[in-house]
Each structure stands twice: as structure tokens, then as C-alpha cells.
Amino acid sequence: MSRTADSESLFDETAVRAEIDAAWAGTATPDKARAQVLAILKRVNAEAREEARRRLAVDRKGNDCARRLSHLTDRLIRIIYDFAAQKIYKVDNPSSGEHMSVIAVGGYGRGLLAPGSDIDLLFLLPYKQTPWGESVVEFILYMLWDLGLKVGHSTRRVDECIRLSKEDMTIRTSILEARRIFGHEGLFSELVRRFKQEVVAGSAQEFIQAKLTERDERHKRQGQSRYLVEPNVKESKGGLRDLHTLFWIAKYFYEVDSGEELVGHGVFSRAEYTRLRKCDDFLWAVRCNLHFVTRKAEDRLTFDVQREIARLLGYQERSGLTDVERFMKHYFLVAKDIGDLTRIFCSALEVRQAKSEPMLDRVLGRLSIKRKKKMSPVGDGFLVENNRLLYADDRVFDRDPVNLLRVFHISDARDLAFHPETLKLITRSLRLVGAELRENEEANRLFLEILTSPRRPESVLRVMNEVGLLGRFVPEFGKVVAMMQFNMYHHYTVDEHTLRCIGILSDLENGREEQRHPLATEVLRAGAVNRKVLYFALFLHDIAKGRPEDHSVAGARIARRLGPRFGFSAAETELIAWLVEQHLTMSMTAQSRDLADRKTIRDFASVVQTIERLKLLVILTIADIRGVGPGVWTGWKGQLLRTLYYETEPYLLGGHSQISRERRVESARQELRGALSDWSEAERDRYVARHYPPYMLRVDLEAKLAHAALIRKVDQEGRRLATGYALRAFEGVTEVTVVAPDHPRLLSTIAGACTVAGGNIVDAQIFTTTDGMALDTIVVSRELADDADEMRRAGRITALIEATLEGREQLPEIVARKVAGRRSTKAFALETQVTLDNTLSEYFSVIEVSGLDRPGLLYDLTGAISDLNLNIASAHIATFGERAVDVFYVTDLMGHKILSTSRHGTIRRRLTQAFDGTRAGEAKPAKKAVA
Structure with missing residues (x-):
């Protein structure tokens, strides 16, 4: 699939050779000559690589760049060999044993090299190693290493190459790609001839199976999806290695030397082969730029380099997508194309193999008879062969384009896989998908039944998306196919995320997630929701991503347009649109608001309005968060959602208590008195009187009893400081309690200690007793699977909190040391926003x-809030990839809301400075403050 030619040269070889000859003539010893030649070649290599980088920046042709670098390496090796053989180790009358063939193998054998690629060489000898050959090989290798190149090498005879190729599939593959750089042509020809006769002949099935298994294992290691937002350009699904695998199999099975020959074999159409070449060129452009930018053999396209690669390849911001998002969308479309081409290739391969089976005697007529015996008709125009769907004739979709949907409906209903030939025909029939098919009532009914199938909707929709039908049939969805969101929160492209959400919803509905999601399972099992509305809303929830406006609002508009097309009533369509527009509301409320504050619940209930909406929204929210990526969902988030659900439900059912606040506080006090039955009456009264009303209303009884035991212990021991911790396994968090004399910087001190100890705070509630003691409850994300290990970690966190509060540790220094070297988020640019709202709570400014x-960050923010003389009642910490959203419920030192507008400005300014890591008075300006 490649070529090398003098036109690819990056330097003047004649001039370099003349310079080397002059250096040899002017030096007294071979060692000095070697040093001078090495200096010349280092300069030439550096200048040539810089020229390759410059040309790539101009023409953006990845294959051309890779060929130039391969050609450069060929010329350097030849110059070094000639210098060694003609000057350092010159032999006037070489014997037959003093010959060799220098061969490029592996990726280098294809004549394509990325800037940081390994150089794999085979030094092929006639029958045994001679002192001359050993010296020349050693000279070449040391010169290449001294040039800073990574070289893999072997020195073998032809017999050894053949024997090892039979034993080792990796060696077999490397020799399959062998290309003679220079040297004895007869040796190389013998290797090629014997390799074909003794290794390749009769072993195609073994080789194909080995390569496909190797590919599947590689995909498993890299992550099965080709839509990971930080893909490996070489190894990930849809990357260069997948194209290499196709080429290896093609070369082995079809005995071709170039990809273009596959067109003649009927494997690819001319258009499909052109698409393959474009994919290959694009990936090589990305990989070469990636190596140039990182200055190493880095094949992972991480966030911190994506923007620069997008710039080098000429992408610009357009239509609501940034330059980097447009680049990554192109990348994922290429990865998808490679998947399409792989299916087409495998289909052709399977047909060719079937025709080659000895038992069929290579007789086409007999082949057709035997295949028909294995088949049974299903539906109109389709057959089942070995549990796979195959078309009866290749006009099935032309006769009735609705069959493009019907074939997927059959696959789902009968749990049938697709024959590769069927997928190839679907891909080649996409031209049939137009306005007429999209408005066809039967086609839309079939699609909705596939989407809402009680069986395996994700897998069927995934195949539909892979072949390109899903985006054609629903063009609005086609716009988000392969769309990447440039942030660390979303692990997948928008379409991949959506399909995963559908799969998770199916798991919830079928009871496969009952242990993790009891509430959602219970709601779905009760059958109290419109499941078709739920599935369709989930399918549409991110359909408007990548537009200049809010995707939730734009998505609702799309939902109102699509609902009638798919047979939903006006009421159902409006419900779907509401779910799409509000699909983030429950998550944001649960994670960033105080759920013990009645106003939070009332405000959320006023948005939801009906119990049906609440049930649908909680299920959609769970599926949405779960579909973001591994590790995003936590038990703590689940607990927050359940709390919000159960607190809101009574409001919507009209049964929420309207008892006055004073009566509720008194009721809570009586409940606590009754639970402290083993305390004396006087002790109970004194303890209950120590707590202010907010504590009585906001803390559940179980936590109150744990606090009571801890405070009682402090009193009995005459201490002023105590800590405790408890594991909350289901929620996936560890709860840390601190009792200490109240002072403004207490939460900041605790946050700093947690930072140093590796504790990620997700929630905090802060209370003060009437005698000046602080009772702070900190919720920390669980890190360790084993309970004993997590308990020891919690012990380390509380020990450090105590040491810090007692002055035995100095936080600023150890926090600075601890945070140094953690993964940077410099690839992202986010405005800092600070809002202060007095309408979200009746008693606190938010x-x-x-x-x-x-x-x-939390250490700096809480320190700044303390400096502002504000009391923090609760803190709610959420991170969405690189974005942090920290919410604090505060009062002034007198316990009142912050009403002064001038003070609002001071708070916003100071917290913006703290967020950006600057102090008041420093030169760095705040990015943005929002009233």
C-alpha cells in the first residue's frame, strides 16, 4: 500500500556522501572518522525531520510524510552501510559468506514510518555469520542508536526465518511485510519464494484466525468502543492497526502487494477503496503530527494535544462546534468508516473461503445447492443461515426500502445476528433512505418497536448506527454521530453515549440492575410509566448537542417535531419534549443543592409538577449519568437522587405536612429525647438544648444518635476535639464527623487535611452548638474496595484532621506539596463563574x-469564605470532568442572609480570585463574575 521513491527525499544524498568522503580523507583514524560521520548524519537527520514536519504542515498528507520518513531512514542506513563496508571494513574480494541483505520488516517494511516509530531490521545472511558481517551489523546498529533512533533487529539465515515463521505468528507477520532496502538481491528473493511456498501455502485459515483473535484482544485492552474521547490512533478500535490487520490478511490470503489489487478481486468497489485510502492518510496525518508535537512515540490522542493537532490540520470553529470538536468528529467518522470497510472485507473473505472449501469441490453450482439446504426463509426476502440473517436476493431493498428497517426488526424479534453480506448490502443501499422512507408509517412503527424492544435494543441500534442507517433514517441523530464533546466528563461520543443509555435503561427494565438501582427498578416493575415515551426521550436527550444554543431547549424543539412522525399523541409528544428539556434538572439539583432545605424541594416540585414526570425523570437521569462512562456513577449520586425523589413525592401527591416549623422542631426534639432512652432525663434535656433548630430539622435520627455518642464521649473525657468515621457501603462514601471548637477556618482546615490525605469531599454539613462547638459532617468518596482498607484510610484522614487542628501540621506547605504533579487540566479553558442567590433558600444565601x-480548590475556596467572615451551613461539591461546581449555603456572622449588593460584589471578586489561584491585590484579573 506504499512506495518509496527518490522524489520523497528530504536531503541531498550526493552532497552528504561527498561530505563524508571528505571527512574520511581528512582523518587519521577510523574512530575519528566515525565521530565526524555521526555528527554529519545527526545534523542531516535533524534537518530532514524538520523538513518533513514543515511539509506535513503545508500539505497535511499523512501517507506522504510517513513515506518521506521511511525513505529518509532507508538512505541513512544505506549511507552507514556503504561507509562501513567500503571504508571501515572494506574487503577487496568478498567471499560468498561476506554478503548480506538488509531488509525492512514490520511496519517499516510497508515503507511508512511515523516520526517516533521503531525501525525493525532483518540482516539476512547466506549461511552463517562471519566476522565481517558481525562487524558491519554492529557498526550499523550503533550508528543508528547514536542517532537517537529506536531500532529492533535480528540477524538470521533464510532457514532460520522460515523455521521461526512457522512457530511464531508475530515473526510470520513481520516477514510478510519484508522489503529489501539494499544488499544481496538473491538472498531476499530466496526468502520471499520459500516463505510463500513453505509458510503461507495452505495456512491462510490459521493466519486469519490468529490475526482476528489478536485484533479482538487488542480491542479489549484498549476499550471495546471506537468512540473513546482519548483514542489511541494506532491501537484503538478503528485505528491504524485495524487497517494493518486488513492488509496482512489481504496480502496473505489474496497474495496481493497493494490495497488497490483488492478492487480487482471484487473485495472493495473503487469508491470503497478510495475511502480506505482517505482513512489511512488521515490517521497517518494525525499520528505523524502527534509524534512531532509530543516529540516522542505517543499514539494516544489525549485532550492536551487534541487542540494543537486540530490547528495543524486546519480545522476551524463552525456551526456550534469548536475546531477541536470538528477535528475529533472527523476522527470518529474515520474510525466508523474503518469499521464499515472491515465488515465489507470480512464478508468478501467469508464468501471466498466458502468457495475454497475442498468438500464443495470448488463447484459454484454445488455450493449454491449446499448453502440453500442450510437456509430457512424468514420474513419476506430474508433467509436464516447458521443463525444469521441473509438476504434472499440482492434486490430486496430496492424493491421495498422499508426492508432496511424490517431486517433489523427481524434481527431483534428472532435474536439473529447479521451475515456480513447482509450488512454490506445495507451499507450499499443507504441511497434509498430519503424523505419518502422517513415519512413511511410502517418504517417508523418498526423503528419505534426496535428502539423500545424488551429484548436487546442497544445491540440492534448499534449495528444500525455502524452501517449508517440510524443517522440516515433520523437525520437529527445523524448530526451527533461521531460528535465528541471536548471535556473530561464525557468518555464517549454523543451517539455512543446515547446507545449506552438505551442499553442501561433496558437493563433497568429487565431487573438486571436491581441491586444498584432499587428505586428505578421498583418504578419500572410497577409499570406506572409510559415506557415508549421514556425510551424515545432518552434517545433524543442529547440530540441537539453541538448547536450554538442550549442543547436541552433545542432538543425539546426537535422532540416536538419528531413525536408525531413516530406516532405519539400530542400529550405524549409534549411529555417527551419536557423530559428532553429538563433532563439535567434532577441531576444538578441533587448534586448541587441542599436537599434538607424545604425550599429546594418546593422549587424542584414546582418544575416537575406531576408524579408521572418525577418517575420518568429519575429513571432517565440514572441512565444518563450511567452512560457517561466508567466511574462516573457513584452510590452517593444514587443516594442523592433517591433522597430528592422521596422528598419531592409527598409534595406532588398533595400529602406533604403543612405543620409549622416550630412544631416540626419540637417534634424532632421529642423524637431525639425518646431515642436517648439510656440517658438520664437531665442529661437528655441538656444535650437536646445544645442544638439549634436547623440541626433538628436537617439531620436524620440515626446520624443524631451517632453525634450524641461522640459528643458525650468528648464531654466525659474532658476533650475539646474528637473525630469519627463510618462507611456507607451502598452509597460508596465514607462519612467523617468532626467535633471541635467553632472558628471561621474550620471547614477550610478540614478540606485541606482531606486534600493531603487523598480524600475527595463530595458533601458537607456544618452545625454549631449553643456552647460554641462545631459539629461538621464531611462525606468523602470511597477509594478502596476492601472495608478494612477503607477504614484504615478513614483513620488516616481523621488523624491528619486532628493533627492539623491541634497545630501539629502546617497545612499550606503540605497541601502545596501534595497537589504538585497531579494531572493538569491546562488543555481546557473554562470561565470562572460566581453567583450569589438569595431566592434558593429561606434562611441562607447560596x-x-x-x-x-x-x-x-476546595481548601482555597473555604479559606476565602472564612476570610469574608461568612458562616458555611452546608457545602455540596460536584465535579464534571474538568469542571468543578461547588455550592455553599452561607450566612453572615449574625446568621442572616447577605443582602448588601456591595458585599455581593466583594464576595464574587474574592471567590473568583481564590478559584483562579490568585490573592487579592495580585495582578491576574478575574475571568468572569456573574451576579
Whole structure:
């Protein structure tokens, strides 16, 4: 699939050879000559690589760049060999044993090299190693290593190559790609002839199976999806290695030397082969730029380089997508194309193999008879062969384009896989999908039944998306196919995320997630929701991503347009649109608001309005968060959603208590008195009187009893400081309680200690007793699977909190040391936003700070709030990839809301500075403050 030619040269070889001859003539010893030649070649290599980088920046042709670098390496090796053989180890009358063939193998054998690629060489000898050959090989290798190149090498005879190729599939593959750079042509010809006769002949099935198994294992290691937002350009699904695998199999099975020959064999159409070449060229452009930018053999396209690669390849912001998002969308479309081409290739391969089976005697007529015996008709125009769907004739979709949907409906209903030939025909029939098919009532009914199938909707929709039908049939969805969101929160492209959400919803509905999601399972099992509305809303929830406007609002508009097309009533369509528009509301409320505050619940209930909406929204929210990526869902998030659901439900059912606040506080006090039955009456009265009303209303009885035991112990031991911790396994968090004399910087001190100890705070509630003691409850994400290990970790966190509060540790220094070296988020640019709202709570001002997350952020924010003489009643910490959203419920030192507008400005300014890591008075300006 490649070529090398003098036109690819990056330097003047004649001039370099003349310079080397002059250096040899002017030096007294071979060692000095070697040093001078090495210096010349280092300069030439550096200048040539810089020229390759410059040309790539101009023409953006990845294959050309890779060929130039391969050609450069060929010329350097030849110059080094000639210098060694003609000057350092010159032999006037070489014997037959003093010959060799220098051969490029592996990727280098294809004549394509990325800037950081390994150079794999085979030094082929006639029958045994001679002192001359050993010296020349050693000279070449040391010169290449001294040039800074990574060289893999072997020195073998032809017999050894054949024997090892039979034993080792990796060696077999490397020799399959062998290309003579220079040297004895007869040796190389003998290797090629014997390799074909003794290794390749009769072993195609073994080789194909080995390569496909190797590919599947590689995909498993890299992550099965080709839509990971930080893909490996070489190894990930849809990457260069997948194309290499196709070429290896083609070369082995079809005995071709170039991809273009596959067109003649009927494997690819001319258009499909052109698409393959474009995919290959694009991936090589990405990989070569990636190596140039990182200055190493880095094949993972991480966030911190994506923007620069997008710039080098000429992408610009357009239609609501940034330059980097447009680049990554192109990348994922290429990865998808490679998947299409792989299916087409495998289909042709299977047909060719079937025709080659000895038992069929290579007789086409007999083949047709035997295949028909294995088949049974299903539906109109389709057959089942070995549990796979095959078309009866290749006009099945032309006769009735609805069959494009019908074949997927059959696959789902009968649990049948697709024959590769069927998928190839679907891909080649996409031209039939137009306005007429999209408005066809039967086609839309079939699609909705596939989407809402009680069996395996994700897998069927995934195949539909892979072949390109899903985006053609629903063009609005086609716009988000392969769309990447440039952030660390979303692990997948928009379409991949959506399909995963559908799969998770199916798991919830079928009871496969009952242990993890009891509430959602219970709601679905009760059959109290419109499941078709739920599936369709989930399918549409991110359909408007990548547009200039809010995707939730734009998505609702799309939902109102598509609902009637798919047979939904006006009421159902409006419900779907509401779910799409509000699909983030429950998640944001649960994670960033105080759920013990009655106003939070009332405000959320006023948005939801009906119990049906609440049930649908909680299920959709769970599926949405779960579909973001591994590790995003936590038990703590589940607990927050359940709390919000159960607190809101009574409001919507009209049964929420309207008892006055004073009566509810008194009721809570009586409940606590009754639970402390083993305390004396006087002790109970004194203890209950120590707590202010907010504590009595906001803390559940179980936590109150744990606090009571801890405070009683402090009193009995005459201490002023105590800590405790408890595991909450189902929620996936560890709860840390601190009792200490109240002071403004207490939460900041605790946050700093947690940062140093590796504790990620997700929630905090802060209370003060009437005698000046603080009772702070900190919720920390669980890190360790084993309970004993997590208990020891919690012990380390509380020990450090105590040491810090007692002055035995100095936080600023150890926090600075701890956060140094953690993964940077410099690839992202987010505005810092600070809002102060007095309408979200009846008793507190609510400060929300959001922007680019960084280590030690909560420590800095809580310190700044303390400096502002504000009391924090609760803190709610959420991270969405690189974005942090921290919410604080605060009062002034007198316990009142912050009403002064001038003070609002001071708070916003100071917290913006704290978020951005600057102090008041420093030169760095705040990015943005929002009233």
C-alpha cells in the first residue's frame, strides 16, 4: 500500500556522501572518522525531520510524510552501510559468506514510518555469520542508536526465518511485510519464494484466525468502543492497526502487494477503496503530527494535544462546534468508516473461503445447492443461515426500502445476528433512505418497536448506527454521530453515549440492575410509566448537542417535531419534549443543592409538577449519568437522587405536612429525647438544648444518635476535639464527623487535611452548638474496595484532621506539596463563574462557584469564605470532568442572609480570585463574575 521513491527525499544524498568522503580523507583514524560521520548524519537527520514536519504542515498528507520518513531512514542506513563496508571494513574480494541483505520488516517494511516509530531490521545472511558481517551489523546498529533512533533487529539465515515463521505468528507477520532496502538481491528473493511456498501455502485459515483473535484482544485492552474521547490512533478500535490487520490478511490470503489489487478481486468497489485510502492518510496525518508535537512515540490522542493537532490540520470553529470538536468528529467518522470497510472485507473473505472449501469441490453450482439446504426463509426476502440473517436476493431493498428497517426488526424479534453480506448490502443501499422512507408509517412503527424492544435494543441500534442507517433514517441523530464533546466528563461520543443509555435503561427494565438501582427498578416493575415515551426521550436527550444554543431547549424543539412522525399523541409528544428539556434538572439539583432545605424541594416540585414526570425523570437521569462512562456513577449520586425523589413525592401527591416549623422542631426534639432512652432525663434535656433548630430539622435520627455518642464521649473525657468515621457501603462514601471548637477556618482546615490525605469531599454539613462547638459532617468518596482498607484510610484522614487542628501540621506547605504533579487540566479553558442567590433558600444565601477544577480548590475556596467572615451551613461539591461546581449555603456572622449588593460584589471578586489561584491585590484579573 506504499512506495518509496527518490522524489520523497528530504536531503541531498550526493552532497552528504561527498561530505563524508571528505571527512574520511581528512582523518587519521577510523574512530575519528566515525565521530565526524555521526555528527554529519545527526545534523542531516535533524534537518530532514524538520523538513518533513514543515511539509506535513503545508500539505497535511499523512501517507506522504510517513513515506518521506521511511525513505529518509532507508538512505541513512544505506549511507552507514556503504561507509562501513567500503571504508571501515572494506574487503577487496568478498567471499560468498561476506554478503548480506538488509531488509525492512514490520511496519517499516510497508515503507511508512511515523516520526517516533521503531525501525525493525532483518540482516539476512547466506549461511552463517562471519566476522565481517558481525562487524558491519554492529557498526550499523550503533550508528543508528547514536542517532537517537529506536531500532529492533535480528540477524538470521533464510532457514532460520522460515523455521521461526512457522512457530511464531508475530515473526510470520513481520516477514510478510519484508522489503529489501539494499544488499544481496538473491538472498531476499530466496526468502520471499520459500516463505510463500513453505509458510503461507495452505495456512491462510490459521493466519486469519490468529490475526482476528489478536485484533479482538487488542480491542479489549484498549476499550471495546471506537468512540473513546482519548483514542489511541494506532491501537484503538478503528485505528491504524485495524487497517494493518486488513492488509496482512489481504496480502496473505489474496497474495496481493497493494490495497488497490483488492478492487480487482471484487473485495472493495473503487469508491470503497478510495475511502480506505482517505482513512489511512488521515490517521497517518494525525499520528505523524502527534509524534512531532509530543516529540516522542505517543499514539494516544489525549485532550492536551487534541487542540494543537486540530490547528495543524486546519480545522476551524463552525456551526456550534469548536475546531477541536470538528477535528475529533472527523476522527470518529474515520474510525466508523474503518469499521464499515472491515465488515465489507470480512464478508468478501467469508464468501471466498466458502468457495475454497475442498468438500464443495470448488463447484459454484454445488455450493449454491449446499448453502440453500442450510437456509430457512424468514420474513419476506430474508433467509436464516447458521443463525444469521441473509438476504434472499440482492434486490430486496430496492424493491421495498422499508426492508432496511424490517431486517433489523427481524434481527431483534428472532435474536439473529447479521451475515456480513447482509450488512454490506445495507451499507450499499443507504441511497434509498430519503424523505419518502422517513415519512413511511410502517418504517417508523418498526423503528419505534426496535428502539423500545424488551429484548436487546442497544445491540440492534448499534449495528444500525455502524452501517449508517440510524443517522440516515433520523437525520437529527445523524448530526451527533461521531460528535465528541471536548471535556473530561464525557468518555464517549454523543451517539455512543446515547446507545449506552438505551442499553442501561433496558437493563433497568429487565431487573438486571436491581441491586444498584432499587428505586428505578421498583418504578419500572410497577409499570406506572409510559415506557415508549421514556425510551424515545432518552434517545433524543442529547440530540441537539453541538448547536450554538442550549442543547436541552433545542432538543425539546426537535422532540416536538419528531413525536408525531413516530406516532405519539400530542400529550405524549409534549411529555417527551419536557423530559428532553429538563433532563439535567434532577441531576444538578441533587448534586448541587441542599436537599434538607424545604425550599429546594418546593422549587424542584414546582418544575416537575406531576408524579408521572418525577418517575420518568429519575429513571432517565440514572441512565444518563450511567452512560457517561466508567466511574462516573457513584452510590452517593444514587443516594442523592433517591433522597430528592422521596422528598419531592409527598409534595406532588398533595400529602406533604403543612405543620409549622416550630412544631416540626419540637417534634424532632421529642423524637431525639425518646431515642436517648439510656440517658438520664437531665442529661437528655441538656444535650437536646445544645442544638439549634436547623440541626433538628436537617439531620436524620440515626446520624443524631451517632453525634450524641461522640459528643458525650468528648464531654466525659474532658476533650475539646474528637473525630469519627463510618462507611456507607451502598452509597460508596465514607462519612467523617468532626467535633471541635467553632472558628471561621474550620471547614477550610478540614478540606485541606482531606486534600493531603487523598480524600475527595463530595458533601458537607456544618452545625454549631449553643456552647460554641462545631459539629461538621464531611462525606468523602470511597477509594478502596476492601472495608478494612477503607477504614484504615478513614483513620488516616481523621488523624491528619486532628493533627492539623491541634497545630501539629502546617497545612499550606503540605497541601502545596501534595497537589504538585497531579494531572493538569491546562488543555481546557473554562470561565470562572460566581453567583450569589438569595431566592434558593429561606434562611441562607447560596453561593455557586464553577470553573476549571484543580487540586486544592476546595481548601482555597473555604479559606476565602472564612476570610469574608461568612458562616458555611452546608457545602455540596460536584465535579464534571474538568469542571468543578461547588455550592455553599452561607450566612453572615449574625446568621442572616447577605443582602448588601456591595458585599455581593466583594464576595464574587474574592471567590473568583481564590478559584483562579490568585490573592487579592495580585495582578491576574478575574475571568468572569456573574451576579
